[in-house]
Amino acid sequence: MALVEVRDVNKMFSRGSERIEVFHGLTLDIEQGSFTALMGPSGSGKSTLLNLVAGLDRPTSGTIRVGGAEVSAMTATQLAGWRAANIGFVFQSFNLLPVLTAYQNVELPLLLTRLSKKERDERVRIALGVVGLDDRLDHYPRQLSGGQEQRVAIARAIVADPTLVMLDEPTGQLDAASSQEVLNLLGRLNDEFGKTILIVTHDPSAAKRAKRELHLDKGTFVEQEGAAP
Amino acid sequence: MKFWTLLRANLGRHKRRTFLTVASVALALFLFASLRTVITTLAAAAQFGSARRLVTTNATGFVLPLPVSYANRLGTVPGIEKVTWANWFGGRYGDGKRFFATFAIDAESYLDLYPEMSVPADQKAAFLQDKGGALIGARLVDLFGWKVGQNVTLQGTIFPGDWTFTVRGVYTPTDPAINDDAMMFHWSYLDERTGREGLAGWYIMQIDRPDNAANVATTIDDQFRSSPFPTKTGTEQAFNASFATMWGNIGLLMNTIGLAVVFAILLVTANAMMMSARERTRELAILKTIGYTDRLLFVLVLAEAGIITVTGAVLGLGAAKALYRATNFNGGGFLPGFDVTWATMAAGAAITLLLMLGSGIIPAAQAARLPVVTALRNVE
Amino acid sequence: MKIPILYNLRSMRARPVSTALTALGIALVVAVFIGTLALANGFATALVRTGSPTTVLVLRKGADSELSSSINRETASILASMPQAARGTDGRALVSAEVYVVIAAGRIGDTTAMANVVVRGVGPEAWQVRSNVRVAEGRLPASGRNEICLGTKLVGRFPNTGIGQSMHFAGRPWEVVCHFTAGGSAFESEVWGGNEQIMPAMRGEVFQSVSFRLADPAAFEDAKRALEADKRLTVDVHRESEFYAQQSQLLGNILRILAILVTSIMAVGAIFGAVNTMYAAVASRRPEIAVLLTLGFRPGNVLVSFLLESALVATIGGIVGCLLALPLNGLVTSTTNWASFSEIAFAFRITPGLLLAGMAFAVVMGTLGGYFPARQASKIEVVKALR
Numbered sequence: 001m002a003l004v005e006v007r008d009v010n011k012m013f014s015r016g017s018e019r020i021e022v023f024h025g026l027t028l029d030i031e032q033g034s035f036t037a038l039m040g041p042s043g044s045g046k047s048t049l050l051n052l053v054a055g056l057d058r059p060t061s062g063t064i065r066v067g068g069a070e071v072s073a074m075t076a077t078q079l080a081g082w083r084a085a086n087i088g089f090v091f092q093s094f095n096l097l098p099v100l101t102a103y104q105n106v107e108l109p110l111l112l113t114r115l116s117k118k119e120r121d122e123r124v125r126i127a128l129g130v131v132g133l134d135d136r137l138d139h140y141p142r143q144l145s146g147g148q149e150q151r152v153a154i155a156r157a158i159v160a161d162p163t164l165v166m167l168d169e170p171t172g173q174l175d176a177a178s179s180q181e182v183l184n185l186l187g188r189l190n191d192e193f194g195k196t197i198l199i200v201t202h203d204p205s206a207a208k209r210a211k212r213e214l215h216l217d218k219g220t221f222v223e224q225e226g227a228a229p
Numbered sequence: 230m231k232f233w234t235l236l237r238a239n240l241g242r243h244k245r246r247t248f249l250t251v252a253s254v255a256l257a258l259f260l261f262a263s264l265r266t267v268i269t270t271l272a273a274a275a276q277f278g279s280a281r282r283l284v285t286t287n288a289t290g291f292v293l294p295l296p297v298s299y300a301n302r303l304g305t306v307p308g309i310e311k312v313t314w315a316n317w318f319g320g321r322y323g324d325g326k327r328f329f330a331t332f333a334i335d336a337e338s339y340l341d342l343y344p345e346m347s348v349p350a351d352q353k354a355a356f357l358q359d360k361g362g363a364l365i366g367a368r369l370v371d372l373f374g375w376k377v378g379q380n381v382t383l384q385g386t387i388f389p390g391d392w393t394f395t396v397r398g399v400y401t402p403t404d405p406a407i408n409d410d411a412m413m414f415h416w417s418y419l420d421e422r423t424g425r426e427g428l429a430g431w432y433i434m435q436i437d438r439p440d441n442a443a444n445v446a447t448t449i450d451d452q453f454r455s456s457p458f459p460t461k462t463g464t465e466q467a468f469n470a471s472f473a474t475m476w477g478n479i480g481l482l483m484n485t486i487g488l489a490v491v492f493a494i495l496l497v498t499a500n501a502m503m504m505s506a507r508e509r510t511r512e513l514a515i516l517k518t519i520g521y522t523d524r525l526l527f528v529l530v531l532a533e534a535g536i537i538t539v540t541g542a543v544l545g546l547g548a549a550k551a552l553y554r555a556t557n558f559n560g561g562g563f564l565p566g567f568d569v570t571w572a573t574m575a576a577g578a579a580i581t582l583l584l585m586l587g588s589g590i591i592p593a594a595q596a597a598r599l600p601v602v603t604a605l606r607n608v609e
Numbered sequence: 610m611k612i613p614i615l616y617n618l619r620s621m622r623a624r625p626v627s628t629a630l631t632a633l634g635i636a637l638v639v640a641v642f643i644g645t646l647a648l649a650n651g652f653a654t655a656l657v658r659t660g661s662p663t664t665v666l667v668l669r670k671g672a673d674s675e676l677s678s679s680i681n682r683e684t685a686s687i688l689a690s691m692p693q694a695a696r697g698t699d700g701r702a703l704v705s706a707e708v709y710v711v712i713a714a715g716r717i718g719d720t721t722a723m724a725n726v727v728v729r730g731v732g733p734e735a736w737q738v739r740s741n742v743r744v745a746e747g748r749l750p751a752s753g754r755n756e757i758c759l760g761t762k763l764v765g766r767f768p769n770t771g772i773g774q775s776m777h778f779a780g781r782p783w784e785v786v787c788h789f790t791a792g793g794s795a796f797e798s799e800v801w802g803g804n805e806q807i808m809p810a811m812r813g814e815v816f817q818s819v820s821f822r823l824a825d826p827a828a829f830e831d832a833k834r835a836l837e838a839d840k841r842l843t844v845d846v847h848r849e850s851e852f853y854a855q856q857s858q859l860l861g862n863i864l865r866i867l868a869i870l871v872t873s874i875m876a877v878g879a880i881f882g883a884v885n886t887m888y889a890a891v892a893s894r895r896p897e898i899a900v901l902l903t904l905g906f907r908p909g910n911v912l913v914s915f916l917l918e919s920a921l922v923a924t925i926g927g928i929v930g931c932l933l934a935l936p937l938n939g940l941v942t943s944t945t946n947w948a949s950f951s952e953i954a955f956a957f958r959i960t961p962g963l964l965l966a967g968m969a970f971a972v973v974m975g976t977l978g979g980y981f982p983a984r985q986a987s988k989i990e991v992v993k994a995l996r
Contacts, residue, residue, distance in 0.1 A: 056518060057602050077522055077524070089518045097235075108516070111232060117231070245884075246888065252881060253877070253878040253881045257878055290725070290728075290778075328859075387672070389671045389672070457812055477945065489637050490641075490874075493634050493637040496637075500626075500631060
């Protein structure tokens with residue numbers, strides 16, 4: 001069984017009187033431990049797929065299963081709990097709460113658990129260590145560079161040890177050097193820690209780092225050959 | 230609780246705004262407590278009165294006198310244990326700017342009937358012995374620096390001329406509803422100087438049992454009904470209550486203003502909360518993606534409103550209670566025992582709850598219902 | 610080059626809720642301000658109008674109110690024949706020896722609350738001595754009869770006050786034969802009867818005061834000196850208007866202090882509200898402000914523009930506040946004037962001056978509240994704001 005099973009999904013948006021079909025009969029598997037890049041033109045619906053898999057949005061029809069759970073059928077409250085345990089999400093920008101330090105930002109998902117303060121502290125430090133920012137615990141986002149901010153966001157995404165880490169254009173606003181930092185980190189998470197990574201991007205170097213590329217074409221994703229093994 | 234860091238960080242986002250909002254709540258509740266205390270103080274004064282004391286005044290109007298010969302006749306009415314009387318003297322001290330009550334009393338029987346006026350034994354004896362002596366309230370000592378043994382001169386207003394008395398004792402009321410700034414001297418002195426007219430202002434009597442009050446009152450009033458000086462008798466409580474009602478619609482006025490104040494502050498607080506909420510749609514969306522439930526966010530936003538309002542309330546109500554106690558405020562003598570009651574504090578707490586809900590509920594509901602996807606898309 | 614006001618108006622419309630809440634907060638403060646001062650105003654007016662500068666009030670020396678004064682018949686007749694008093698068309702001196710007493714009367718609808726109502730026994734010339742007193746309905750009390758004339762403020766608030774009805778006090782009935790107005794003054798809360806009827810009913814043997822109209826309106830000082838120097842009399846001579854003004858001091862001051870205290874505290878809260886709103890407005894409009902600056906407007910223009918906007922919101926609040934307070938005008942309420950120990954009914958009195966003061970107050974609050982945010986707006990650095 002694949003980690004993520006998308007079956008025959010249609011997704012339609014209404015914008016005013018217009019109806020736009022983003023996906024039509026989309027069927028897709030994401031295997032456990034894979035590193036997949038979703039690519040396609042701007043506004044084509046790449047982010048929408050992430051939202052559907054995370055349960056932030058519902059398909060018009062079809063089913064989505066993640067780790068066996070039927071995400072497309074859960075209630076909002078169920079999804080919240082499920083997301084907290086299973087998904088880590090990183091956006092292109094403005095991931096962090098500016099009023100909290102790096103440490104406090106990373107701790108946010110753990111506040112939803114029953115872990116003690118000591119246990120939370122342990123995990124936060126580990127997560128920040130993995131992303132290489134354990135010397136920046138008490139810094140506020142405005143004191144961090146763009147790349148560092150994204151790495152903190154990734155730390156937050158993995159601190160609860162989720163099955164799936166999803167990133168929406170994580171390097172979109174970063175310069176080359178910072179992008180490399182972030183992509184290296186993602187590579188490590190996948191190779192060393194076995195995290196399943198799903199990344200939406202139109203940065204070719206990011207796509208190259210992934211082990212599988214999917215291109216959105218006419219409402220469905222098409223496999224792109226030639227990705228790194 | 231573990232979300233404290235998040236709440237505190239949010240409130241610290243705009244420290245100035247948080248401070249101003251808390252200060253507004255504090256001011257409003259201070260004002261509310263003060264206004265309500267005017268009402269409760271007047272009510273307490275109106276409630277004061279022993280259940281075993283009756284007051285008899287001239288039925289036509291209590292500014293008219295009663296013959297002092299009534300004293301003996303009242304004493305024989307069944308149910309009456311003790312009788313005393315007093316006259317309003319009026320009088321002005323110095324420039325008259327600080328008014329205080331002055332009474333002429335039948336000293337021994339009056340002090341006997343009012344054990345709430347506590348006077349040291351030696352001072353009491355000295356006062357009883359000196360016909361030109363005076364008993365002063367403890368506050369007068371603070372106000373004018375008078376000392377036992379010194380002479381005090383008042384300008385008579387109703388009874389013309391200069392009236393000099395020797396301070397023989399200081400009384401301290403055991404009940405805060407009693408004025409602690411009155412001055413008392415001997416009725417016999419007043420009577421003598423005004424030509425022995427034998428007129429008393431009003432009578433106070435002690436009855437054997439509280440439930441006898443109505444009967445005794447009727448008996449007395451029936452007895453004097455067709456005399457040249459008809460009487461009106463009632464419990465001391467009723468007598469005091471009638472004074473409180475002389476203020477008129479003061480209760481309505483205070484309540485109306487209080488309501489306006491609370492409402493105005495509600496607007497300020499609600500505005501501040503909504504501003505904060507508007508600026509944070511993005512962050513709320515991110516929390517939802519992390520897995521924070523709608524309900525949790527609702528509670529957190531409401532809790533933020535709660536912290537602001539409760540902090541303001543504690544400051545405002547606390548300041549009111551402490552300030553009036555510390556300064557021994559009594560409204561220039563008109564509001565004896567001015568003290569914020571626990572009932573008023575409770576009312577303040579209820580208002581705080583209202584403020585919290587009123588200002589927080591819309592932002593909280595908006596946060597709960599925030600559609601994550603749209604919110605994320607808008608700001609990116 | 611000034612920033613057009615249209616910009617401010619549009620911006621206010623773009624944040625309707627915030628603007629409305631702030632304006633409403635200011636409106637409430639202005640309403641309370643006007644309301645409480647109208648109360649103090651009404652009270653002071655009623656008392657000030659009570660006295661006329663050409664009427665002289667004579668009390669016993671040292672008495673601080675009519676209630677505590679006493680003037681015997683001898684003194685009264687000396688005063689009645691003095692030259693300083695004006696004479697009526699029939700040649701009689703316009704002098705009125707008066708009995709002043711306060712009785713207990715229950716108000717309609719609230720039988721437990723006793724009000725102290727003034728009963729004034731007046732001389733036959735009293736109706737001429739006081740120029741602002743007019744019979745509104747009925748006829749004057751006939752001499753020798755237990756008849757009374759009531760001030761209009763008593764009518765309807767106390768039982769048995771209609772013409773033809775009888776009020777009961779001092780152990781006998783008194784027939785109501787007329788109602789009189791007195792220019793909104795304290796007299797309108799009084800019961801007037803003949804002094805020779807009232808005095809014995811109250812078991813009194815003396816008058817409380819003597820009032821007379823000055824023959825020469827400018828000759829008050831002379832009259833005062835003459836009477837106070839007269840060895841046969843021990844009196845204090847007051848100008849009636851000044852006397853009543855002074856009687857209103859205690860309660861008038863209390864009401865005024867209450868008004869100022871309450872509205873000051875409320876104002877601080879409202880100003881805080883305005884400050885919050887304006888800071889938020891400035892923060893959300895940073896890019897716009899930067900654009901304005903690049904277009905050539907100066908920081909000073911920005912400052913003025915935001916100050917103006919804050920003042921504009923406050924003005925709206927002020928107008929709403931005035932409208933909220935207006936219904937109070939003319940509302941009759943009553944309380945006890947502790948100086949004279951009598952009940953006085955008076956009406957809330959809102960004057961154009963008071964409304965103007967309310968508006969000015971609103972603008973001040975808005976300007977104070979908007980100052981620091983406006984200053985911050987004017988200090989925005991273009992480069993940073995446009996990033």
